Amino acid sequence: MQLIGVLFIVSLFVKVPSLKGWHKEEIFFIFGFSQVSLGLFFTFFSNLLELSERYIIEGNFDRILLRPLNSFFQVVTERIYWEESSTILVGLSMMSYALSRMHLHLNAGDYLVTFGLVLAACTIYLAIFTILVSLTFWFNDRGSVVSVMLMLEGFSRYPVTIFNRVVRVILTFIIPYAFTAFFPSMYVLGKNKYSIYVWMTPAVALIFLSLALLVWRQGARAYESTGS
Amino acid sequence: MPIIEVNELVKNFRTFRRRSGLWGSFKDLVNRKYEIVRAVDHISFSIEPGEVVGYIGANGAGKSTTIKMLTGILVPTSGGIRVQGLVPYKQRYQHVKQIGVVFGQRTQLWWDIAVIEALRLLQKIYEIPKADFEARLKKFEEVLGIADLLNIPVRKLSLGQRMRCDLAASLLHNPPVLFLDEPTIGLDIAVKSSIRDFIKEINREYNTTVILTTHDLSDIEHLCRRVIMIDHGRLIYDGDLKSLKDRAVGRRRLLVDFILPIERPGLEKVLAEYPVEMESSNPFHWEFIFDRKKVAAPEIIGQLLSKLEVRDLELENPKIEDVVREIYTQGRQVKP
Ligand SMILES: Nc1ncnc2c1ncn2[C@@H]1O[C@H](COP(=O)(O)OP(=O)(O)O)[C@@H](O)[C@H]1O
Ligand SMILES: [Mg+2]
Numbered sequence: 001m002q003l004i005g006v007l008f009i010v011s012l013f014v015k016v017p018s019l020k021g022w023h024k025e026e027i028f029f030i031f032g033f034s035q036v037s038l039g040l041f042f043t044f045f046s047n048l049l050e051l052s053e054r055y056i057i058e059g060n061f062d063r064i065l066l067r068p069l070n071s072f073f074q075v076v077t078e079r080i081y082w083e084e085s086s087t088i089l090v091g092l093s094m095m096s097y098a099l100s101r102m103h104l105h106l107n108a109g110d111y112l113v114t115f116g117l118v119l120a121a122c123t124i125y126l127a128i129f130t131i132l133v134s135l136t137f138w139f140n141d142r143g144s145v146v147s148v149m150l151m152l153e154g155f156s157r158y159p160v161t162i163f164n165r166v167v168r169v170i171l172t173f174i175i176p177y178a179f180t181a182f183f184p185s186m187y188v189l190g191k192n193k194y195s196i197y198v199w200m201t202p203a204v205a206l207i208f209l210s211l212a213l214l215v216w217r218q219g220a221r222a223y224e225s226t227g228s
Numbered sequence: 229m230p231i232i233e234v235n236e237l238v239k240n241f242r243t244f245r246r247r248s249g250l251w252g253s254f255k256d257l258v259n260r261k262y263e264i265v266r267a268v269d270h271i272s273f274s275i276e277p278g279e280v281v282g283y284i285g286a287n288g289a290g291k292s293t294t295i296k297m298l299t300g301i302l303v304p305t306s307g308g309i310r311v312q313g314l315v316p317y318k319q320r321y322q323h324v325k326q327i328g329v330v331f332g333q334r335t336q337l338w339w340d341i342a343v344i345e346a347l348r349l350l351q352k353i354y355e356i357p358k359a360d361f362e363a364r365l366k367k368f369e370e371v372l373g374i375a376d377l378l379n380i381p382v383r384k385l386s387l388g389q390r391m392r393c394d395l396a397a398s399l400l401h402n403p404p405v406l407f408l409d410e411p412t413i414g415l416d417i418a419v420k421s422s423i424r425d426f427i428k429e430i431n432r433e434y435n436t437t438v439i440l441t442t443h444d445l446s447d448i449e450h451l452c453r454r455v456i457m458i459d460h461g462r463l464i465y466d467g468d469l470k471s472l473k474d475r476a477v478g479r480r481r482l483l484v485d486f487i488l489p490i491e492r493p494g495l496e497k498v499l500a501e502y503p504v505e506m507e508s509s510n511p512f513h514w515e516f517i518f519d520r521k522k523v524a525a526p527e528i529i530g531q532l533l534s535k536l537e538v539r540d541l542e543l544e545n546p547k548i549e550d551v552v553r554e555i556y557t558q559g560r561q562v563k564p
Contacts, residue, residue, distance in 0.1 A: 059334065060334075062296070062301050062331070062334070063334075063335075063336050065299075065300060065301045065320065065324075066299060066300075066301065066324055066329050066336060067324065067353055068320075068321040068322075068324045068325045068353065068354065069321075069353060078338075140244065221303050221317070222303075223301075223302070224241055224242075224302065225296055225301055225302055227241075
């Protein structure tokens, strides 16, 4: 089992190209970072993606609104998907493999900062998906928005510099996928050029999460329950 | 001071009309056509503490929609609601802490965990002191007979078992107001009556205000002194049960299965001398609605038996639909 995991990672490493001045190892690290933050999101928060089907169409959101607790908190925490945690492990292995190839050594402070950045990145995923699924309060939609977004998530695994200007602006400021892996990775990879973006990551996370909670709140007011 | 006040309450639903065919679904994509359904139409009433009120009406009348607005699930299109001084959807946390809610159609408990675990979770959520929790649990175990159900996952309970557990869950935090939406739907007589007794006892002991919707008149007879009746979203009666029954009591419904099919003109000829209304879903099955004060059941039955071949017949007590019709034919709306 473990052997398969290692082989899988190595085969990924072989496949990952070096791009526009980025080393294979760096790209591999960014890829790993995105897997860790995405894996955390999927493990702990992906019940959110059930909003349309299980809560709105089936009418289970009634029950949520009858409890004296925040509705967002209830939906997000109602189920934990431990089976998704393998993504976190794969990501962690990728990150440490890349680090060892680059002979980078982190001290305790670096680990702490990286951990904080991972949490911020995971929060950004949470915020993006919260805004999206909240739309289903208004438009009965069986998950097509979410699946498009999951496809776009692929963008978060590559250095934004490889994309053209428009895509870069979108990934930085509109759908901030660039902050879920690329920018925070720059801390460990020591690219001082990007340090302002590194430190913006937690701020972006908080701003987008607040925005997401606002959209959710408005959405919950538009909830129509189901006919008998 | 009323504990519940409802003022000119309106709820519209927007439903999406799908067009047919490929071209139709393309048009749907570009330009969605919505239809507005008014489920609750300018309803007003107020309820005093300790009242048990039956909220009745035929299927689709707007009962559940009203309850969902009163409990804070739905935001009204217009009009005002105050329950214990709070606006349900605005002050949601405070509001839901002070009400109990049971929907007969759907459990409020968590599907996958055992009943006792669900109750303990609720204890935490509602911050119920341990001693109170244990005392109430003990009482519910006795009165509702749920002691044997506590370790079973909710999804494995039968409808009647689930209803009893849901009732217990809704009252754990001893709310002053209890909303019950079709609490006896689909239950057998024994469970129905134990649930009715329980509601009665809770009301007597804690002076709990209860609003219950049903389309079963016998629930109301057992529990409510006051009745609010709605039809197509409008309030058509608000008053005591006794005077409603006086109007309805004359109405009876005779269900007849014929051996040979028969159409309306034929029946009208047979029953020409009797004041009855007729309804049918197929030519073998007819229902006759008549006023007991004007004509006796044996007269109609005798006439039918002498002129036609009857397979089976049954005399029914008035249904809500009949009472609604009665109120319409009398053409007045009663307000307190
Ligand atoms: N979520 C909803 N979306 C659209 N229409 C609804 C919804 N809920 C109820 N309705 C419609 O509103 C009307 C009243 O429904 P409801 O309140 O459930 O009636 P009742 O509980 O008296 O049977 C019905 O015509 C029903 O189809
Ligand atoms: Mg209903």
